[in-house]
Amino acid sequence: FIKDPKTVAIIGCPFSGGQPRAGVDQGPIHLVEAGIIDQVSTLGWKTHFEGHHQFENIHVEHDPPQGILKRPKLVSAVCKSLSEVVGKHVHNGALPVTLGGDHSLAMGTISGTLSKHPDAVVIWVDAHADINTIETTPTGNIHGMPAAFLLGLTSAPEFAWVKPILKTNSLVYIGLRDIDPGEKKILKQNGITAFSMHEVDKYGIGEVVNRALDAVNPYRDRPIHLTFDVDALDPDVAPSTGTPVRGGLSFREGHYICEAIAETGLLAALDLMEVNPSLMAEFDVQKTVSVGCSLVRSALGETLL
Amino acid sequence: FIKDPKTVAIIGCPFSGGQPRAGVDQGPIHLVEAGIIDQVSTLGWKTHFEGHHQFENIHVEHDPPQGILKRPKLVSAVCKSLSEVVGKHVHNGALPVTLGGDHSLAMGTISGTLSKHPDAVVIWVDAHADINTIETTPTGNIHGMPAAFLLGLTSAPEFAWVKPILKTNSLVYIGLRDIDPGEKKILKQNGITAFSMHEVDKYGIGEVVNRALDAVNPYRDRPIHLTFDVDALDPDVAPSTGTPVRGGLSFREGHYICEAIAETGLLAALDLMEVNPSLMAEFDVQKTVSVGCSLVRSALGETLL
Amino acid sequence: FIKDPKTVAIIGCPFSGGQPRAGVDQGPIHLVEAGIIDQVSTLGWKTHFEGHHQFENIHVEHDPPQGILKRPKLVSAVCKSLSEVVGKHVHNGALPVTLGGDHSLAMGTISGTLSKHPDAVVIWVDAHADINTIETTPTGNIHGMPAAFLLGLTSAPEFAWVKPILKTNSLVYIGLRDIDPGEKKILKQNGITAFSMHEVDKYGIGEVVNRALDAVNPYRDRPIHLTFDVDALDPDVAPSTGTPVRGGLSFREGHYICEAIAETGLLAALDLMEVNPSLMAEFDVQKTVSVGCSLVRSALGETLL
Numbered sequence A, B, C: 001f002i003k004d005p006k007t008v009a010i011i012g013c014p015f016s017g018g019q020p021r022a023g024v025d026q027g028p029i030h031l032v033e034a035g036i037i038d039q040v041s042t043l044g045w046k047t048h049f050e051g052h053h054q055f056e057n058i059h060v061e062h063d064p065p066q067g068i069l070k071r072p073k074l075v076s077a078v079c080k081s082l083s084e085v086v087g088k089h090v091h092n093g094a095l096p097v098t099l100g101g102d103h104s105l106a107m108g109t110i111s112g113t114l115s116k117h118p119d120a121v122v123i124w125v126d127a128h129a130d131i132n133t134i135e136t137t138p139t140g141n142i143h144g145m146p147a148a149f150l151l152g153l154t155s156a157p158e159f160a161w162v163k164p165i166l167k168t169n170s171l172v173y174i175g176l177r178d179i180d181p182g183e184k185k186i187l188k189q190n191g192i193t194a195f196s197m198h199e200v201d202k203y204g205i206g207e208v209v210n211r212a213l214d215a216v217n218p219y220r221d222r223p224i225h226l227t228f229d230v231d232a233l234d235p236d237v238a239p240s241t242g243t244p245v246r247g248g249l250s251f252r253e254g255h256y257i258c259e260a261i262a263e264t265g266l267l268a269a270l271d272l273m274e275v276n277p278s279l280m281a282e283f284d285v286q287k288t289v290s291v292g293c294s295l296v297r298s299a300l301g302e303t304l305l
């Protein structure tokens, strides 16, 4: 489904409205300044980049909380616009790589991918499940809820445009370790396959990726949307992120996941989310941005051998 | 064997007499101040805590070395008293969680557990085997000897009360990596199953825990006493301890062990030993205390999913 | 093939001519000062050490680049002399342990081992493949080329003495993660078995060492030359080295490899290369030297249990 010449469309999405910390909107700028576009070119991809300003003209006059939901109009508007941009690239046979920004953006990216490939599966790499509903969210920060909207487990008037097109058996998690009690129930009740760090320890990352693919893509024939929250990595590896959690994926485990998905030849879209260069010291920021770039390269086919 | 309402009896044991470094007696105070009791309550346990003063009135007038043994009367008296306290809670159907203090205390805790459950097995997570006899100990520090007393491999008049009730096939080690030459011989001659860090690397922690349980508890029907020395963890993970050794269990491997034992439903008693908040900088102390709390939570049923 | 009394010949090789950074020539001095000789004795080996001056009198008047090759006369002369020293010890039934110095020295050590044991296999533990030819080397630093010379994939008049005696099916790599494009082609075209960090993640280090041995030594009957570049280890573990690369072997994985090879009873020669004590702060240098010593001990039979 990727047409020749194989093209990556890099979508800078400097957005922080789905959570309270300033700075995550600077993630894509840092990743691009670190050379991610050239690096992707070197791997043999044609690259397409329209700058970081695509979503800048989205302004919302008055955006009070709707119930517990914070900034619903803004999050909805940006995600809708992003959905269209991602959808356009997928329809054109390019592979969209969205650089966030906070993880509420996954509503946009995954909606975009599914608009062309309704059979696509989602591999969600994250310390968190981001599957709170309006009923369960403790904070109302929408970056903790995109999966619930995409699966149709929750809804709000502002998000009527999000089609509940993702099936629970088409979503699999890797890296979970900080799940709210309400989310644990949702995962169980809906039978969603999730590999927490417990399973990574128990089976090893090689076996976990195999099992994750077997769960949602047993015949290895469905397109894959990989949405990677850098907080899936251990804070020692990727410290500059808004909600770090101890006991995460190692540098190598994170890259292994990307490499193994690249090997399937099925990657249709990629998100790299939650790099926040305003958190932690300069050295840590560089480390996080650098690991962000190398995760993207691994997912796009860079190999060690 | 845990009665309803499921109760944890937290036993603070601020004792450092089994080794030479001051400060390990402050371990339980820090763990309690960090909120371990509330955390255990949140997991659905009724909690019982009698404060840190239970063993304070144990004074020993004159306690010279007996041969090489240092402070034998004091260590013996505290362990004997602890054995009675642990035994009382086990008999009442509660799950005793002993917060050390140095690892000589295991003579007390394990004696207490075995007084009610003579068929209990011991899973000993440690960088060290703590199995020196009076003949092999290079230092006479009793925290390096509790296993030898419990197995009846050594004895001393002062410790006549310690029944050699633990069988060599009911004890299994995980995490070993700093074993004295005399201890290596003892382990081999007695056929004690031990998984060093070599085996953790070779098989992975998931398989190691399976094999450890298979070795001592093949039918998964015997109560488990888990005695966890924080120095089993890598010094990067738990730096504030008296005898740190490189190449230890990762944060995740340590928690995996506790989670996997919790899953068996067989945990009868738990020790968390050798947290020494007077060693290392404040940041390291907090890290060590925090990991101590989360190990206890994992062993008491906290899960990632 | 090791005669009684089992003897280790420690060969200090303070040489840095195969690469541009000063200081790697100080590696062997630091390792010896850290006590490596006594440590090896404690393991039950007779030790033989002729000091660091064996190669000091090798001077080369005029040593301009030959094409892209830097310092070809000096590198060749030292490697030739080292080859004779290693060969002499192997012929005498001793186990040579060469402390580098940069990895160009492997031309000498492996030539020496093969002069007595033409059926020996080479296990090359490294972040790099060191297999550039004169055509592919981007730098002309010979420490990136020894494998190519030994395999007869490249040659130069100055290195005519290096017999292409190593077969491509007698060489296996572990730890690779920074391979030049030309090297990737060479590895593939020659069908050389290599376990990169991707495979270490995928299978675990236990399985990787098994597979590596199966690949070159299926009947476990051929002598093993282990050439260990400390940069195979993660820079967190061994920071003081000239070309560190993220995502390397953990402390434990590095030792596991050595322990597992020691278990085969087939070790015929050992190199420890690229310790550079002039790089990084004192604490990092001590860490690197200390891990260098413990890797050697593990390869020579030190066990955890």
Ligand SMILES: [Mn+2]
Pocket: A103, A126, A128, A130, A143, A229, A274
């Ligand atoms: Mn997320």
Ligand SMILES: [Mn+2]
Pocket: A126, A127, A128, A229, A231, A232, A243, A274
């Ligand atoms: Mn997250």
Ligand SMILES: [Mn+2]
Pocket: B103, B126, B128, B130, B143, B229, B274
């Ligand atoms: Mn201990």
Ligand SMILES: [Mn+2]
Pocket: B126, B127, B128, B229, B231, B232, B243, B274
């Ligand atoms: Mn210990």
Ligand SMILES: [Mn+2]
Pocket: C103, C126, C128, C130, C143, C229, C274
């Ligand atoms: Mn090398």
Ligand SMILES: [Mn+2]
Pocket: C126, C127, C128, C229, C231, C232, C243, C274
């Ligand atoms: Mn190297």
